Amino acid sequence: MTANIVLKAKGITRQFPGVLANDRVDFDLREGEIHALLGENGAGKTTLMNILYGLYRADSGEVYRGGQRVAFHSPKDAIKRGIGMVHQHFMLVPVFTVSENIMLGAETTRRGTLDRKAVAAHVRELSHQYGLDVDPLTVVGDLPVGIQQRVEIVKALYRNAEILILDEPTAVLTPQEAEDLFRIMRELTQRGVSIIFITHKLKEVLTVADRITVMRAGKVVGTVQPQETNEAKLAAMMVGREVILKVAKGEASPGENILQVKDLQVDDRRGLEAVRGVSFHVRTGEVLGIAGVQGNGQTELVEALTGLRPIHAGKVLMNSHEVTGKPPRPIIETGMAHIPEDRQRHGLVLSYPVADNLMLCTYYLPPFGVRGVIQPRAVDVNARKLVENFDIRTPSPYVPTSKLSGGNQQKVIVARELSRPIKLLIANQPTRGLDVGSIEYIHKEIIIMRDRGVAVLLVSAELDEIMALSDRIAVMYRGQIVATVAAAEVTRELLGLWMAGATPDKV
Amino acid sequence: MDWRRFGFIAFIITILFSVVVLIGKAEISPVVIVTSMLATTIAVATPLTLGALCGVYCERAGVVNIGIEGMMLAAAFFGWLTAIYMNTVFGLAPMPSLLGGVAAAILTGGLLGLFHAVLSVTFKVDQIIGGTVINILAVGITGFLNRQLFFEKGSIFGGNVPHAPGVLPRIQIPLLADIPVVGRIFDQQPITFAAILLVIITHFVLFYTRWGLRTRSVGEHPRAADTVGIDVYFMRYANVIIGGMLAGLGGAYFTLESVPSFEPLMTNGRGFIALAAMIFGNWTPFGAWAAALVFGAAQALQINLQFFRESIPPQWAFLQISYVVGLAPYLLTMIILTGIIGKNIPPAADGQPYEK
Ligand SMILES: Nc1ncnc2c1ncn2[C@@H]1O[C@H](COP(=O)(O)OP(=O)(O)OP(=O)(O)O)[C@@H](O)[C@H]1O
Numbered sequence: 133m134t135a136n137i138v139l140k141a142k143g144i145t146r147q148f149p150g151v152l153a154n155d156r157v158d159f160d161l162r163e164g165e166i167h168a169l170l171g172e173n174g175a176g177k178t179t180l181m182n183i184l185y186g187l188y189r190a191d192s193g194e195v196y197r198g199g200q201r202v203a204f205h206s207p208k209d210a211i212k213r214g215i216g217m218v219h220q221h222f223m224l225v226p227v228f229t230v231s232e233n234i235m236l237g238a239e240t241t242r243r244g245t246l247d248r249k250a251v252a253a254h255v256r257e258l259s260h261q262y263g264l265d266v267d268p269l270t271v272v273g274d275l276p277v278g279i280q281q282r283v284e285i286v287k288a289l290y291r292n293a294e295i296l297i298l299d300e301p302t303a304v305l306t307p308q309e310a311e312d313l314f315r316i317m318r319e320l321t322q323r324g325v326s327i328i329f330i331t332h333k334l335k336e337v338l339t340v341a342d343r344i345t346v347m348r349a350g351k352v353v354g355t356v357q358p359q360e361t362n363e364a365k366l367a368a369m370m371v372g373r374e375v376i377l378k379v380a381k382g383e384a385s386p387g388e389n390i391l392q393v394k395d396l397q398v399d400d401r402r403g404l405e406a407v408r409g410v411s412f413h414v415r416t417g418e419v420l421g422i423a424g425v426q427g428n429g430q431t432e433l434v435e436a437l438t439g440l441r442p443i444h445a446g447k448v449l450m451n452s453h454e455v456t457g458k459p460p461r462p463i464i465e466t467g468m469a470h471i472p473e474d475r476q477r478h479g480l481v482l483s484y485p486v487a488d489n490l491m492l493c494t495y496y497l498p499p500f501g502v503r504g505v506i507q508p509r510a511v512d513v514n515a516r517k518l519v520e521n522f523d524i525r526t527p528s529p530y531v532p533t534s535k536l537s538g539g540n541q542q543k544v545i546v547a548r549e550l551s552r553p554i555k556l557l558i559a560n561q562p563t564r565g566l567d568v569g570s571i572e573y574i575h576k577e578i579i580i581m582r583d584r585g586v587a588v589l590l591v592s593a594e595l596d597e598i599m600a601l602s603d604r605i606a607v608m609y610r611g612q613i614v615a616t617v618a619a620a621e622v623t624r625e626l627l628g629l630w631m632a633g634a635t636p637d638k639v
Numbered sequence: 640m641d642w643r644r645f646g647f648i649a650f651i652i653t654i655l656f657s658v659v660v661l662i663g664k665a666e667i668s669p670v671v672i673v674t675s676m677l678a679t680t681i682a683v684a685t686p687l688t689l690g691a692l693c694g695v696y697c698e699r700a701g702v703v704n705i706g707i708e709g710m711m712l713a714a715a716f717f718g719w720l721t722a723i724y725m726n727t728v729f730g731l732a733p734m735p736s737l738l739g740g741v742a743a744a745i746l747t748g749g750l751l752g753l754f755h756a757v758l759s760v761t762f763k764v765d766q767i768i769g770g771t772v773i774n775i776l777a778v779g780i781t782g783f784l785n786r787q788l789f790f791e792k793g794s795i796f797g798g799n800v801p802h803a804p805g806v807l808p809r810i811q812i813p814l815l816a817d818i819p820v821v822g823r824i825f826d827q828q829p830i831t832f833a834a835i836l837l838v839i840i841t842h843f844v845l846f847y848t849r850w851g852l853r854t855r856s857v858g859e860h861p862r863a864a865d866t867v868g869i870d871v872y873f874m875r876y877a878n879v880i881i882g883g884m885l886a887g888l889g890g891a892y893f894t895l896e897s898v899p900s901f902e903p904l905m906t907n908g909r910g911f912i913a914l915a916a917m918i919f920g921n922w923t924p925f926g927a928w929a930a931a932l933v934f935g936a937a938q939a940l941q942i943n944l945q946f947f948r949e950s951i952p953p954q955w956a957f958l959q960i961s962y963v964v965g966l967a968p969y970l971l972t973m974i975i976l977t978g979i980i981g982k983n984i985p986p987a988a989d990g991q992p993y994e995k
């Protein structure tokens with residue numbers, strides 16, 4: 133194993149106000165390998181990658197590219213040295229087409245005008261060569277995240293990247309899409325591309341990585357080979373203590389119906405039928421899991437239930453009061469909490485301080501709002517309590533939420549929603565982008581909620597999460613619920629089949 | 640810019656024209672009226688068009704500019720001042736003086752653009768405040784200098800305003816301008832022609848060149864632009880300065896093309912109407928131009944009705960009161976901006992300072 137070292141970081145240190153994001157980090161990447169980088173939320177993975185990509189400057193430390201010391205002043209320099217990066221939050225202009233996004237910054241022109249044709253041809257060629265199916269002419273905003281990710285990869289390849297940094301690429305992918313991505317990654321390494329792969333999913337790491345480096349609180353804890361470790365060991369390395377990967381939960385004792393949905397029909401953004409006559413109920417003290425491959429109407433279903441999307445037909449009853457078509461606030465006031473799928477778009481006001489986001493649903497109610505005036509003391513008390521309880525890593529409750537690491541942003545939402553007196557929790561991908569320690573914590577909280585008599589509707593593309601938390605499981609396929617079963621009576625394989633469209637014999 | 644909008648614009652312009660035709664047809668043939676209305680519309684829409692293009696460059700790059708009014712006013716003054724200086728003090732011929740004035744106006748706009756960029760891009764001052772500062776500054780400086788230089792005893796021009804070197808001459812487009820009656824439309828002054836040309840050029844630059852793609856990217860998602868190595872600050876600076884220069888050219892229209900004199904506050908809200916035109920045009924050059932033409936048509940209505948004052952039928956007597964008609968452009972602004980047709984979608988990062 134004496135392959136060439138193509139990229140090397142030595143003693144990288146980077147301080148942000150109040151946090152030492154990277155503390156004398158050493159990291160290297162060998163030619164043609166997949167080097168996984170693991171670590172808690174806020175461990176400093178993204179920061180390190182942004183430094184390697186020229187987006188941030190290190191306070192001290194050195195970067196070597198192919199044995200040669202380099203100083204990147206902007207991503208332009210990194211791109212020139214063959215480094216490409218797919219960011220945790222995608223860097224695509226939604227109103228541009230795929231080709232426009234791909235060529236941006238590296239445009240091909242003919243007599244002064246953009247040569248869209250040549251770019252499209254090149255994109256088609258690349259996508260064919262690497263099995264990355266993308267249509268160069270569609271507008272990026274219309275594409276599902278899985279495809280947007282391919283666009284990001286093609287964007288890097290278009291710039292002849294020899295080193296590819298993938299920052300949590302699988303967080304937003306369905307299992308099938310993730311499989312696809314792994315195939316692509318292997319294909320790329322075979323062609324000599326070297327990959328840095330960041331993820332929180334330990335299973336993935338063990339299957340695709342050649343080496344694994346773990347970070348904690350800005351420092352590198354160690355580098356291991358996948359064959360000499362396992363999930364539990366990795367989790368312990370990351371968090372610094374034993375993590376219980378399995379959720380401990382007792383029997384559910386469901387009570388009366390809290391949420392009742394009858395023949396619900398909802399259209400998607402383009403006006404096509406996305407939810408086609410769905411009926412179900414959720415009772416107090418139980419978790420109903422909705423399993424399904426992403427894009428089968430779950431997003432629209434949740435948006436309709438939470439008042440974010442108009443309802444075409446059907447009924448929604450909360451606590452046997454009709455809330456069909458009501459705006460979010462009255463629905464929230466009936467005791468609903470919502471953890472949205474897209475944290476940056478629907479869950480947070482990114483420019484607000486963490487403290488304000490932590491009271492966003494109830495700012496107008498005491499103790500936060502008294503006679504129309506916000507009470508800073510109450511906001512502060514609430515913020516400090518939640519930051520502590522939910523282990524939100526932030527230098528202070530008053531930094532803009534945009535400065536938090538992705539996983540910590542998610543925790544802000546979870547903390548806000550779970551800290552109110554609620555009757556129903558609608559959680560859509562509640563642990564997306566979270567590290568194992570935080571997942572453990574949130575899963576525990578959800579079960580505690582359940583045992584306190586809260587009804588929980590859990591939507592997740594992670595089959596493991598559905599299996600671990602649900603008491604009953606409904607499978608959604610093409611806008612309909614094709615099966616509802618008790619969680620104890622079903623296997624992963626069967627669920628997988630139903631999710632793929634096989635019709636169950638018993639319903 | 641969707642076709643419904645253009646349809647709506649054509650509809651309003653038709654109505655405005657029809658009013659004049661109905662009133663004036665007893666005296667003058669409709670073809671002549673329509674032609675003359677069209678020619679006036681195109682001419683008076685010039686500062687609106689250029690102001691709106693200024694807005695398009697700035698906002699497509701992510702910088703809100705409500706200082707267009709001030710940029711035009713300042714440019715109108717300094718352009719005029721330069722022309723007079725060159726003509727009377729340095730004794731240059733009228734034509735070079737006027738061209739020098741236009742150059743000075745463009746420079747003034749460009750400098751104010753630079754000022755706005757420094758405030759909003761580098762110092763991240765709220766962009767509305769930056770624009771407001773420019774508007775107030777322009778009113779103050781032009782008013783002050785105007786009085787100091789021309790009306791104070793002992794000032795350079797000693798209390799009497801010197802003769803300006805006239806206005807920019809008309810240019811006839813060969814062949815087209817020779818067509819009887821309709822040819823009038825192709826017989827305009829240079830800034831008017833330049834404005835139309837700039838609409839086409841801006842459209843081309845924005846949607847067909849590397850510069851345009853990069854400009855739009857920093858207005859939509861500056862971080863994405865940054866990650867592919869585009870210098871967000873540079874792009875914003877450059878576009879705000881370009882926009883300022885266009886507003887400056889628009890300012891030159893007032894004192895070097897329309898009338899050969901300067902009056903305090905003479906832009907009279909046109910910069911804000913230009914902003915409205917840009918919004919109604921959905922941040923596109925052709926859309927903005929079309930909207931500018933609506934406002935131009937309203938003004939042309941006002942101007943043309945004066946000729947037919949006597950023939951306004953009694954039941955339409957209210958049209959005889961000039962300020963009723965004078966209100967038309969402003970009323971139209973409000974009506975149109977209430978968003979009668981479709982949604983206006985600004986660039987996603989419009990008005991947001993970029994922090995690395
Ligand atoms: N631009 C910034 N300004 C201030 N603090 C920052 C900034 N970027 C990151 N941080 C802080 O640096 C620390 C490391 O963040 P980083 O994004 O590198 O974490 P991460 O390991 O990628 O976490 P996650 O898995 O949640 O994405 C965090 O505490 C974060 O709040």
Ligand SMILES: [Mg+2]
Pocket residue numbers: 177178179220299537538
């Ligand atoms: Mg990260």
